[in-house]
Amino acid sequence: MATVKLWSDAEAEADPRVRAVFADIRATRGSDFIxxxxxxxxxxxxxxERTWTSLKTVMGPGSLDPLTKELVYIAVSIANGCPYCxxxxxxxxxxxxxxxxxxxxxxxxxGMANQTNALVNGMxxxxxxxxxxxxx
Amino acid sequence: MATVKLWSDAEAEADPRVRAVFADIRATRGSDFIxxxxxxxxxxxxxxERTWTSLKTVMGPGSLDPLTKELVYIAVSIANGCPYCxxxxxxxxxxxxxxxxxxxxxxxxxGMANQTNALVNGMxxxxxxxxxxxxx
Amino acid sequence: MATVKLWSDAEAEADPRVRAVFADIRATRGSDFIxxxxxxxxxxxxxxERTWTSLKTVMGPGSLDPLTKELVYIAVSIANGCPYCxxxxxxxxxxxxxxxxxxxxxxxxxGMANQTNALVNGMxxxxxxxxxxxxx
Amino acid sequence: MATVKLWSDAEAEADPRVRAVFADIRATRGSDFIxxxxxxxxxxxxxxERTWTSLKTVMGPGSLDPLTKELVYIAVSIANGCPYCxxxxxxxxxxxxxxxxxxxxxxxxxGMANQTNALVNGMxxxxxxxxxxxxx
Amino acid sequence: MATVKLWSDAEAEADPRVRAVFADIRATRGSDFIxxxxxxxxxxxxxxERTWTSLKTVMGPGSLDPLTKELVYIAVSIANGCPYCxxxxxxxxxxxxxxxxxxxxxxxxxGMANQTNALVNGMxxxxxxxxxxxxx
Amino acid sequence: MATVKLWSDAEAEADPRVRAVFADIRATRGSDFIxxxxxxxxxxxxxxERTWTSLKTVMGPGSLDPLTKELVYIAVSIANGCPYCxxxxxxxxxxxxxxxxxxxxxxxxxGMANQTNALVNGMxxxxxxxxxxxxx
Numbered sequence: 001m002a003t004v005k006l007w008s009d010a011e012a013e014a015d016p017r018v019r020a021v022f023a024d025i026r027a028t029r030g031s032d033f034i035x036x037x038x039x040x041x042x043x044x045x046x047x048x049e050r051t052w053t054s055l056k057t058v059m060g061p062g063s064l065d066p067l068t069k070e071l072v073y074i075a076v077s078i079a080n081g082c083p084y085c086x087x088x089x090x091x092x093x094x095x096x097x098x099x100x101x102x103x104x105x106x107x108x109x110x111g112m113a114n115q116t117n118a119l120v121n122g123m124x125x126x127x128x129x130x131x132x133x134x135x136x
Numbered sequence: 137m138a139t140v141k142l143w144s145d146a147e148a149e150a151d152p153r154v155r156a157v158f159a160d161i162r163a164t165r166g167s168d169f170i171x172x173x174x175x176x177x178x179x180x181x182x183x184x185e186r187t188w189t190s191l192k193t194v195m196g197p198g199s200l201d202p203l204t205k206e207l208v209y210i211a212v213s214i215a216n217g218c219p220y221c222x223x224x225x226x227x228x229x230x231x232x233x234x235x236x237x238x239x240x241x242x243x244x245x246x247g248m249a250n251q252t253n254a255l256v257n258g259m260x261x262x263x264x265x266x267x268x269x270x271x272x
Numbered sequence: 273m274a275t276v277k278l279w280s281d282a283e284a285e286a287d288p289r290v291r292a293v294f295a296d297i298r299a300t301r302g303s304d305f306i307x308x309x310x311x312x313x314x315x316x317x318x319x320x321e322r323t324w325t326s327l328k329t330v331m332g333p334g335s336l337d338p339l340t341k342e343l344v345y346i347a348v349s350i351a352n353g354c355p356y357c358x359x360x361x362x363x364x365x366x367x368x369x370x371x372x373x374x375x376x377x378x379x380x381x382x383g384m385a386n387q388t389n390a391l392v393n394g395m396x397x398x399x400x401x402x403x404x405x406x407x408x
Numbered sequence: 409m410a411t412v413k414l415w416s417d418a419e420a421e422a423d424p425r426v427r428a429v430f431a432d433i434r435a436t437r438g439s440d441f442i443x444x445x446x447x448x449x450x451x452x453x454x455x456x457e458r459t460w461t462s463l464k465t466v467m468g469p470g471s472l473d474p475l476t477k478e479l480v481y482i483a484v485s486i487a488n489g490c491p492y493c494x495x496x497x498x499x500x501x502x503x504x505x506x507x508x509x510x511x512x513x514x515x516x517x518x519g520m521a522n523q524t525n526a527l528v529n530g531m532x533x534x535x536x537x538x539x540x541x542x543x544x
Numbered sequence: 545m546a547t548v549k550l551w552s553d554a555e556a557e558a559d560p561r562v563r564a565v566f567a568d569i570r571a572t573r574g575s576d577f578i579x580x581x582x583x584x585x586x587x588x589x590x591x592x593e594r595t596w597t598s599l600k601t602v603m604g605p606g607s608l609d610p611l612t613k614e615l616v617y618i619a620v621s622i623a624n625g626c627p628y629c630x631x632x633x634x635x636x637x638x639x640x641x642x643x644x645x646x647x648x649x650x651x652x653x654x655g656m657a658n659q660t661n662a663l664v665n666g667m668x669x670x671x672x673x674x675x676x677x678x679x680x
Numbered sequence: 681m682a683t684v685k686l687w688s689d690a691e692a693e694a695d696p697r698v699r700a701v702f703a704d705i706r707a708t709r710g711s712d713f714i715x716x717x718x719x720x721x722x723x724x725x726x727x728x729e730r731t732w733t734s735l736k737t738v739m740g741p742g743s744l745d746p747l748t749k750e751l752v753y754i755a756v757s758i759a760n761g762c763p764y765c766x767x768x769x770x771x772x773x774x775x776x777x778x779x780x781x782x783x784x785x786x787x788x789x790x791g792m793a794n795q796t797n798a799l800v801n802g803m804x805x806x807x808x809x810x811x812x813x814x815x816x
Contacts, residue, residue, distance in 0.1 A: 054248060064242060082253040347619040381616045391584075411631060471781045
């Protein structure tokens, strides 16, 4: 159950901006499947356009490999507690070659990070001078 | 300012369990530097031992490359709002070869994930059947 | 499935403190409907009384308009990942006149804030002197 | 640096509602010290009154011992990343008898919980039927 | 201390993409002041451009008034624990007319939302059928 | 629906490391029941072993009583929004003697902490000198 309408293909077809984004998603992914996230964003065509354009750019070719980007995406989604995002990006990572062994190792890193984040915050550890490499 | 004492090298030297962990950290990292996190954990030698042992295992050689693991670690630390962890693991990622270009791209992915996590949660998007690949 | 009993009207009727709060909720809202949140809090009549009294005061007439307050409420609930709260306050915002256009714009602001929160935390941006307007 | 004014004793003295709350804090705690949190809340006397009244009730005598309540309070503050709250309630726990050994054990539990929360979320583990003990 | 370089005006001037964004920020805001957030993002000109373009669109004129948008922004930043964002957007809200009375009332709503989010999550309250107004 | 396979008893029996952990869980708890969390972790025997060993140590006998540890665990799980963890540890707390009265009081403390965390963050209250008891 969503708090907004999830647009059907027919509804998307009737709105030129939504239709264009859905077409680009299909062309970019080489698949007819449009997942629910985009069907919800369609309620605000401007938000749909901006989100898709940014996502395509950010997750597209660059200096980090695609699988690493998916793992970073899932890590954030786990920390934020977003079940939909965890499912969709774990599926995407699988499609990009994530092996069960890598998945286990990834989960171990995420768990470790959450644990030490809590230990650090609980002890309110001051940042070592050696880590202060940036400006200001 | 921490909520616990940060152990000096002299204090660590006087406790056999803390001394052993500090020695292993130095040997593993090939550096004399012990950052504040471990100096805080030293107040509970058992917690120090368990945390170091797990961290060494989880962040050690495996099926994911070391830089990817650091990026996942930073992503979690950003989502959890742990300044110390962000600083220490960004420094570690730099030591493992993170380029400024990769850092920018990484931040873009983290920002994107946080944004879409919020959009998904706000719309309460139901998980697509296509993503239900696991058991149960 | 809750971790506590959800009180029926009959059970509420049998406890004078719960009965009084339920009656005040109905009178204040001009509706017979008592949502599950209050039926769960009824297990601790003191907590039920304090929570309802505070909520009635905080969400009641004041210097901010009621719809703005609901949007702030939903924004917090999205960031905290509370599906129930997102559903109930999105419904409340709708009852107070939130249009689909405003809903989309609201979600865009929430998404933007989550994104820039992450970018700021990731870069550990120091607060500009110009923003230091408070005391201490 | 706060985003609001922190009220001095002289300023508090000039507002009857703030004066009354500050007097009750001092009487309840048997100390002249008023920490900054209350000096910030004084900008909204109604919020100050409601927050103090609730806190006094919730943290006062009941079925859980005072130290347990402080530990629960710190655990939440760590998970939420609130440095002020971690400092103030760790100090309060110390005043209520928290030993260094208990502090270490407490931190270990908090760290463990954060780790397993992440593992569970990452794997999207379904709730076992055996845990469904509540109603609805 | 940031984890990235904060670009000076001279450095920004030397990069055409950064120079263009900084110029647009100044023109849009009618002020010469460029806050640190943008000086950090300048390390990745593409991320700088996308973030500024989105922010200008999302926070610009629309169906919600500008002050409401700032309050939503601060609410998210508080829940996420982003001190920089809280400072910068509280300053922005002040510039858009937020009164101290409204600020107090806003904080009370944010506090209330965080409290009830926790109570709801703790009790795992199921969503009432009456709130299921969306599709799917 | 999980993102990983949940191992059956037959599958666990066929892997010596998983079998050994499951046997120790059963022996330690004096019950044949293995909850889904462990069945998911079984996909990575090393992660399963480390997590179980740590959990057994951390939640075992020590200087804090078992019920207090469970309450701290639930508090973290509520703040992190982990439904599974809230259910499983609320059940565990019940098995360790948590009364309905204590549960209500616990929830009140958790709600209060979340509320004041938000108020403190929103006001960006500086830490009182009196609370600076640690080193560094």
